[in-house]
Amino acid sequence: MLELRVRxxxxxxxxxxxxxxxxxxxxxxxxxxxxxxxxxxxxxxADKLGFKAGQGIARQGDRADHVFNVTSGSVRVFRLLPxxxxxxxxxLFAGDFFxxxxxxxxxxxxxxxxxATLCRFRRAEYQSVVHDIPALEAALLERVTHELAAAENQxxxxxxxxxxxxxxxxxxxxxxxxPLRPDVNGHVRLAMTRAEIADYTGLTIETxxxxxxxxxxxxxxxxxxxxxxxxxxxxxLRGLAEGRSREP
Amino acid sequence: MLELRVRxxxxxxxxxxxxxxxxxxxxxxxxxxxxxxxxxxxxxxADKLGFKAGQGIARQGDRADHVFNVTSGSVRVFRLLPxxxxxxxxxLFAGDFFxxxxxxxxxxxxxxxxxATLCRFRRAEYQSVVHDIPALEAALLERVTHELAAAENQxxxxxxxxxxxxxxxxxxxxxxxxPLRPDVNGHVRLAMTRAEIADYTGLTIETxxxxxxxxxxxxxxxxxxxxxxxxxxxxxLRGLAEGRSREP
DNA sequence: CGCAGCCTTGACCATTATCAACGCTGGTGG
DNA sequence: CCACCAGCGTTGATAATGGTCAAGGCTGCG
Numbered sequence: 001m002l003e004l005r006v007r008x009x010x011x012x013x014x015x016x017x018x019x020x021x022x023x024x025x026x027x028x029x030x031x032x033x034x035x036x037x038x039x040x041x042x043x044x045x046a047d048k049l050g051f052k053a054g055q056g057i058a059r060q061g062d063r064a065d066h067v068f069n070v071t072s073g074s075v076r077v078f079r080l081l082p083x084x085x086x087x088x089x090x091x092l093f094a095g096d097f098f099x100x101x102x103x104x105x106x107x108x109x110x111x112x113x114x115x116a117t118l119c120r121f122r123r124a125e126y127q128s129v130v131h132d133i134p135a136l137e138a139a140l141l142e143r144v145t146h147e148l149a150a151a152e153n154q155x156x157x158x159x160x161x162x163x164x165x166x167x168x169x170x171x172x173x174x175x176x177x178x179p180l181r182p183d184v185n186g187h188v189r190l191a192m193t194r195a196e197i198a199d200y201t202g203l204t205i206e207t208x209x210x211x212x213x214x215x216x217x218x219x220x221x222x223x224x225x226x227x228x229x230x231x232x233x234x235x236x237l238r239g240l241a242e243g244r245s246r247e248p
Numbered sequence: 249m250l251e252l253r254v255r256x257x258x259x260x261x262x263x264x265x266x267x268x269x270x271x272x273x274x275x276x277x278x279x280x281x282x283x284x285x286x287x288x289x290x291x292x293x294a295d296k297l298g299f300k301a302g303q304g305i306a307r308q309g310d311r312a313d314h315v316f317n318v319t320s321g322s323v324r325v326f327r328l329l330p331x332x333x334x335x336x337x338x339x340l341f342a343g344d345f346f347x348x349x350x351x352x353x354x355x356x357x358x359x360x361x362x363x364a365t366l367c368r369f370r371r372a373e374y375q376s377v378v379h380d381i382p383a384l385e386a387a388l389l390e391r392v393t394h395e396l397a398a399a400e401n402q403x404x405x406x407x408x409x410x411x412x413x414x415x416x417x418x419x420x421x422x423x424x425x426x427p428l429r430p431d432v433n434g435h436v437r438l439a440m441t442r443a444e445i446a447d448y449t450g451l452t453i454e455t456x457x458x459x460x461x462x463x464x465x466x467x468x469x470x471x472x473x474x475x476x477x478x479x480x481x482x483x484x485l486r487g488l489a490e491g492r493s494r495e496p
Numbered sequence: 497c498g499c500a501g502c503c504t505t506g507a508c509c510a511t512t513a514t515c516a517a518c519g520c521t522g523g524t525g526g
Numbered sequence: 527c528c529a530c531c532a533g534c535g536t537t538g539a540t541a542a543t544g545g546t547c548a549a550g551g552c553t554g555c556g
Contacts, residue, residue, distance in 0.1 A: 079400065079401070079403075079404040081404070081408060081409070081490070081491035081494075082490065082491055082492050083491060083494045085408040085409075085491065086408070087403055087404040087407040087408045089400040089403050089404075090400075100393045100396075101393050101394060101396070101397040102390055102393065102394060103397065107397055107400070107401065108400065131382075131386060134379075134382040134385065137382065137385050137386055137389055138379060138385055140389055141385055141388055141389045141392060142350055144389065144392045144393050144396055145348045145349050145350065145392050146349060146350060147396055148348075148349070148392055148395055148396045148399060149349040149351065149355055151396060151399035151400060151403065152327065152337040152338075152355070152356065152399060153327070153355065154403055155327075155335055155337050155399065155402055155403060155406055156327040156329070156335040156337075158403055158406035158407045158450065159335040159406045159447075159449075159450030160329060160333040160334070160335045160450065161329070161333075162511080162512095163511080163512070193534070193535090194534075194535060194536095195534085199407075201407075202406065202407030202408065203512080203513090204512075204513055204514080205534090205535075205536095206512090206513075206514080206515095206535095206536080206537085207511090207512060207513075208535095209535060209536055209537080210512095210536085210537080212535095212536095213536075213537085226520095226521095226534080226535070242329070242330065243329035243330055243331060243333065244330055246329075246331045410543080410544095411543075411544065441502070441503090442502075442503065442504095443502085451544075451545090452544075452545060452546080453502090453503075453504095454503095454504080454505085454544085454545075454546080454547095455543090455544055455545075457503060457504055457505080458504085458505080458544090460504095461504075461505085474502080474503070474552090474553090
């Protein structure tokens with residue numbers, strides 16, 4: 001059974017109208033005109049690796065010999081400053097690639113969040129197989145382009161949004177792409193710790209915690225447990241996320 | 249004469265060793281195995297447009313009908329919040345594409361910084377031509393992947409660096425890619441205003457100004473004019489940029 | 497020469513970080 | 527089975543970085 005996947009350009013556009021027709025209900029899938037046989041050629045040159053929760057997969061500064069594809073579980077990717085400050089640049093799930101950047105060393109570290117399995121490719125072999133399958137190259141281009149747009153949204157969040165706006169945006173992003181429960185009446189599962197949310201949103205864990213209780217007090221969300229919440233007032237939350245509270 | 253270009257994955261790796269061999273001294277060029285004839289096919293379907301400094305090229309929220317390539321001059325790309333807060337996500341120069349993201353509406357606005365000329369493609373035609381030229385698709389993939397890595401670096405800057413570290417990083421980034429004067433003994437030209445630097449680094453113009461004078465007072469840089477400076481102590485500046493001042 | 501648009505500097509303020517204490521929860525071992 | 531501990535999360539008090547508001551300076555252009 002084929003494990004390797006290329007996530008489509010995300011099913012997030014649900015909200016924006018243009019749902020990924022090739023994708024159906026699942027959050028990831030083989031998309032963009034690549035058939036299983038073609039992915040099979042790529043999978044054939046992969047090492048299949050398993051990682052325990054918390055285990056390191058790649059380290060910032062190491063020689064960038066490999067390209068990775070997540071096949072199950074979840075992975076956090078981050079950059080560190082020498083004194084330990086951490087910026088998480090992404091939470092990755094099945095179908096996501098990382099390590100594509102054409103640099104001699106990894107600019108990031110990656111660790112398993114939950115137990116995870118990955119395909120690992122030697123860069124040169126990966127390059128030549130991908131190069132051989134234009135449809136795959138096209139799908140990757142679309143995917144990476146989409147990630148670039150997401151990264152630019154995150155730049156807006158980190159550069160210009162308040163703590164409350166950041167958390168509101170974050171909650172909605174999770175809700176929109178939660179692969180397991182597609183917003184069953186506003187239910188959102190936070191697979192990550194407060195520290196991870198903080199390092200993703202550029203805040204501290206204390207501020208994250210305070211904002212959650214503030215949103216709760218305002219009746220905008222309800223905290224069901226530390227890792228589960230329900231969105232009670234989606235419009236208010238969306239208003240915060242889009243910065244429509246400070247309007248001029 | 250061919251105007252359209254695909255920037256290589258940047259000549260920045262100068263510092264990191266692996267210079268772009270296909271590129272030579274110029275900061276951008278036709279790279280990655282695409283020849284002029286192939287680019288010519290793309291250029292053939294382009295509208296050539298000129299924009300005056302300050303003029304808008306695309307607006308956040310408009311239908312995303314076009315893809316753009318900068319052929320001369322410079323362009324700023326940014327996202328706005330409804331109250332006017334602005335995050336500049338990139339300064340673009342000849343050879344840079346934008347509007348590639350497969351979304352129904354532009355998630356960004358773009359304006360000419362200096363007078364600029366661009367190639368503009370209808371998205372569908374663009375797609376089909378690119379799709380027809382695997383070497384071009386491959387070059388774009390590499391380029392976009394590189395930009396994604398740069399965007400993630402910017403996320404680290406915006407999420408975790410102090411004002412001083414941000415400006416130090418910014419100065420070095422400009423110095424490394426300045427297309428005109430490749431660091432003639434530390435000389436750096438800032439083509440942008442303080443407001444643009446602020447909106448790129450997630451600060452205010454006042455803070456940007458204060459940090460510049462602080463770096464000047466510390467003897468790390470010298471301000472030759474508002475738009476020109478010289479790096480006096482490159483190691484100190486690099487140390488700040490990498491966060492090596494707060495080390496534990 | 498004068499004005500407009502940037503830039504700089506200063507005084508004050510607010511948001512968020514830091515430091516600290518405490519509570520909850522789940523797992524382990526007595 | 528219960529008690530304890532470790533790790534995570536919450537809350538409070540205080541501090542600091544950077545933002546806001548305001549005034550004034552410089553520069554280039556008409």
